[in-house]
Amino acid sequence: MTDRVRIVEVGPRDGLQNEAAHLSPETRIAFIERLLAAGLETIEAGSFVSPKWVPQMAGTDAVLRGLGARPGRNFPVLVPNERGFDAALAAGAGEVAVFAAASEAFSQRNINCSIAESIERFRPVADKARAAGIRLRGYVSCALGCPYEGEVDPARVVAVTVALRELGCYEIAVSDTIGVGTPDRAASLVERAADAIGIEHVAVHFHDTYGQSLANIYASLQKGVRVVDAAAGGLGGCPYAAGASGNVATEDVVYMLNGMGIETGVDLEKLLDAAEFVAAAIGRNPVSRVHRALRPAAYA
Numbered sequence: 673m674t675d676r677v678r679i680v681e682v683g684p685r686d687g688l689q690n691e692a693a694h695l696s697p698e699t700r701i702a703f704i705e706r707l708l709a710a711g712l713e714t715i716e717a718g719s720f721v722s723p724k725w726v727p728q729m730a731g732t733d734a735v736l737r738g739l740g741a742r743p744g745r746n747f748p749v750l751v752p753n754e755r756g757f758d759a760a761l762a763a764g765a766g767e768v769a770v771f772a773a774a775s776e777a778f779s780q781r782n783i784n785c786s787i788a789e790s791i792e793r794f795r796p797v798a799d800k801a802r803a804a805g806i807r808l809r810g811y812v813s814c815a816l817g818c819p820y821e822g823e824v825d826p827a828r829v830v831a832v833t834v835a836l837r838e839l840g841c842y843e844i845a846v847s848d849t850i851g852v853g854t855p856d857r858a859a860s861l862v863e864r865a866a867d868a869i870g871i872e873h874v875a876v877h878f879h880d881t882y883g884q885s886l887a888n889i890y891a892s893l894q895k896g897v898r899v900v901d902a903a904a905g906g907l908g909g910c911p912y913a914a915g916a917s918g919n920v921a922t923e924d925v926v927y928m929l930n931g932m933g934i935e936t937g938v939d940l941e942k943l944l945d946a947a948e949f950v951a952a953a954i955g956r957n958p959v960s961r962v963h964r965a966l967r968p969a970a971y972a
């Protein structure tokens with residue numbers, strides 16, 4: 673194994689989009705500042721989607737404007753269509769992410785169109801991003817299972833991954849939206865995605881619904897993955913996937929990688945501070961074994 677993993681912190685977007693508490697742009701900025709202080713370089717700052725669909729992400733323009741440009745730091749934002757891209761560009765985004773599903777039913781519930789239609793919607797986004805020099809990332813959700821369709825054919829996941837790569841995504845996060853995956857399946861999927869687009873373009877994105885995330889990440893690392901999505905404090909879930917729990921907690925990932933001698937550039941103590949800050953803002957403790965172990969007083 674090489675000795676460095678890039679963590680993509682998705683707490684301010686994937687995490688907060690599914691919390692009952694709606695945090696103000698100011699609080700979201702304060703959370704992101706703490707994540708920056710912990711050393712995280714890539715922090716997904718929000719999304720430009722319909723506020724009727726996901727009200728938690730309203731004000732992402734204010735978040736981006738409040739953060740401004742920071743050398744060496746990336747604040748990607750999710751965009752579902754051209755309108756979202758235009759708003760992201762106007763707010764100063766330097767990177768956007770498009771998101772397609774590997775399951776038709778999930779695509780309909782999540783973005784109200786078929787998988788093929790979503791790829792067509794992303795085409796002008798990709799064209800505009802290229803013209804504006806904006807980096808484009810991609811997600812394939814339901815990669816290891818769908819809340820509506822159950823099992824998802826890996827060939828379908830690979831096909832969507834390839835379509836996103838062909839659109840110009842520099843990296844595609846193979847995403848277990850409902851956290852049903854187990855290590856052998858995760859590793860096999862990563863291998864198939866890597867065969868299709870190259871391992872350097874594959875990231876992994878696990879939700880911890882069944883407690884499998886760390887094992888899945890470990891298995892993916894063994895297949896050569898070096899980009900891992902995670903959310904401080906194990907925030908979130910997915911509004912269109914009932915029962916989906918939060919992303920794997922960033923502090924749990926950092927602890928595991930530290931123990932493996934793999935560099936992340938993240939200061940664990942400062943990361944715990946960030947997780948505590950956002951957990952207090954939403955009114956609960958972080959969902960993280962490492963937080964519980966290292967800061968037991970919070971649970972006394």
Ligand SMILES: CC(C)(COP(=O)([O-])OP(=O)([O-])OC[C@H]1O[C@@H](n2cnc3c(N)ncnc32)[C@H](O)[C@@H]1OP(=O)([O-])[O-])[C@@H](O)C(=O)NCCC(=O)NCCSC(=O)C[C@@](C)(O)CC(=O)[O-]
Nearest residue numbers: 720721722725726752755756771782783784811813847849
């Ligand atoms: C895609 C749409 C907009 C289609 O929604 P629609 O209803 O089919 O489209 P529409 O064009 O008829 O627009 C509906 C309303 O949204 C407005 N609208 C249209 N576009 C935008 C925009 N960009 N920003 C702000 N507003 C927008 C539009 O103006 C209109 O407003 P109204 O006339 O009703 O007042 C809607 O379905 C939507 O916003 N969906 C977002 C859902 C979402 O964010 N889901 C969570 C993402 S998480 C995920 O996918 C998984 C991932 C990535 O995390 C990986 C994993 O964990 O597995």
